[in-house]
Amino acid sequence: MPAYYATAPGKIILVGEHAVVYGRAAIAVPVFQVRAKAVINFEPRSAPGKVTLRAPDIGLESTLADLPENHPLAAVIWKCASAMNLSHIPACTIQITSSIPIAGGMGSGAAVSVAVLRAFSASLGHPLSDEQVSQLAYEVEVIHHGTPSGIDNSVISYAKPVYFEKEKKIEILAVKQPFTLVIGDTGLQSPTAIVVSDVCQAWEKAGDQFEHLFDAIGTIAASARKAIEQGAIDSLGALMNENHALLGKMNVSSPMLDKLVEAARSAGALGSKLSGAGRGGNMIALVSPDSSQVVAEALTKAGAKRTIITEIRAA
Numbered sequence: 610m611p612a613y614y615a616t617a618p619g620k621i622i623l624v625g626e627h628a629v630v631y632g633r634a635a636i637a638v639p640v641f642q643v644r645a646k647a648v649i650n651f652e653p654r655s656a657p658g659k660v661t662l663r664a665p666d667i668g669l670e671s672t673l674a675d676l677p678e679n680h681p682l683a684a685v686i687w688k689c690a691s692a693m694n695l696s697h698i699p700a701c702t703i704q705i706t707s708s709i710p711i712a713g714g715m716g717s718g719a720a721v722s723v724a725v726l727r728a729f730s731a732s733l734g735h736p737l738s739d740e741q742v743s744q745l746a747y748e749v750e751v752i753h754h755g756t757p758s759g760i761d762n763s764v765i766s767y768a769k770p771v772y773f774e775k776e777k778k779i780e781i782l783a784v785k786q787p788f789t790l791v792i793g794d795t796g797l798q799s800p801t802a803i804v805v806s807d808v809c810q811a812w813e814k815a816g817d818q819f820e821h822l823f824d825a826i827g828t829i830a831a832s833a834r835k836a837i838e839q840g841a842i843d844s845l846g847a848l849m850n851e852n853h854a855l856l857g858k859m860n861v862s863s864p865m866l867d868k869l870v871e872a873a874r875s876a877g878a879l880g881s882k883l884s885g886a887g888r889g890g891n892m893i894a895l896v897s898p899d900s901s902q903v904v905a906e907a908l909t910k911a912g913a914k915r916t917i918i919t920e921i922r923a924a
Contacts, residue, residue: 612650615727619643619715620764621792621884621893624852625773625830627808627859629758631820633827634774636782636834637764638921640792645707645720647728655700660686664705673698681753685722688745689729692737703729710915712798714885718753719761722746742766743779754802756809769924772834784923786840790893791878791904793869796914797889804861804886811860822855829855846880846895853882861887868911876900876907 618639625635652659660673662682669682676683682705690698705725709717723746730737737745743766750757760773770782812819829848836845853870856862862870866883873881873894881894896904898920905916 612648613728613732614646614648615724615731616644616646617720617723617727617765618768619645619709619717619720620761621715621790621891622760623884623893624833624848624882625760625826626883626885626887627805627856627861628823628826628830629760629773629775630756630805630808631812631823632775633823634772634830634834635758635760636770636772636830636837637760638770638790639764639768640715640917640919641768642917642919643707643709643715645705645709645717645724647721647724648704649728649732650702650704651732652700652702657700658697659700660698661702662705663702666705666707667711679752681718681722681749682725684749684752685725685745686729688748689726689737692741692745693730693733693735695733699733701732710794710798710890712800712890713794714799714801714883714887714890715792716761716765719746719750719765722749723762723765739766754805756805757801770837770921772830781924782834783838784921785838786842787920787922788837788842788845789896789898789901789918789920791873791896791901791908792884792917792919793873793892793894793905793908793911793913794915794917795863795865795869795889795891795912797863797865799886799889801886804888808859808861819859822858826852826855842895843879846878849880849882849893849895850874856883856887859887863888865889865912866892869908869913870894872907872911873904876904878904
């Protein structure tokens with residue numbers, strides 16, 4: 610039988626991280642230079658229902674039966690099977706690979722879930738819709754992260770720039786003028802759940818202060834949307850700088866992130882900020898196309914372990 614496969618892109622949050630968990634808006638965009646991939650091979654000679662999972666990037670090889678149901682990879686398969694009303698899962702091998710950094714703020718977990726959901730449902734002849742994939746991936750994110758905003762599964766499932774608010778219909782952004790981002794990886798893992806929990810504890814202790822910060826970031830997200838829709842890229846850079854300063858007040862930046870952010874600005878970036886949970890992971894810099902290599906080299910010189918240059922276009 611033929612193999613079935615699907616891929617899903619990474620993502621970065623342009624503006625709005627952390628505040629989005631508390632009901633404010635955020636903007637996220639897909640990053641197609643990095644991807645998760647799921648390949649499914651049916652095994653008709655294996656015992657019925659035997660599902661073997663192989664994820665060499667994390668050193669995992671196990672049967673589905675041997676994984677706890679709340680394991681992210683097991684959960685995504687069980688949720689997909691339930692959504693498709695399967696009475697049993699056919700014997701198969703699922704191979705999962707990813708070039709997306711783990712715990713780096715680029716949606717590695719959500720991308721794996723989306724790739725598996727797409728490959729698994731397509732292999733059984735009933736491919737899920739973007740909306741279904743996003744919802745199921747979100748449910749897996751809840752197991753893994755506790756209180757995710759829902760932005761990762763949304764932007765990765767639709768693979769388009771999105772304007773996102775919790776409990777509201779996702780909006781695909783109209784990008785009037787393409788713009789270029791340089792992503793700088795600190796090389797430091799920073800699990801989202803831990804940082805989100807720390808922010809929550811700080812919010813519980815100083816609610817008024819953090820609500821003010823969240824409101825300010827929500828205003829930045831709304832302004833950034835207008836800038837993108839109007840092609841006002843210089844304005845977008847200034848908004849990114851403001852957003853980074855506010856995230857610093859939440860104690861989610863780090864010396865390395867700040868160093869890379871400043872290195873990008875010194876090299877001519879229009880704006881720069883941390884992206885994702887913070888404390889490690891990635892930062893982003895908005896650049897003119899002709900300065901992208903200069904900024905990328907400056908980030909490498911400042912200590913970035915990897916850089917990615919990506920262009921954001923209309924959906």
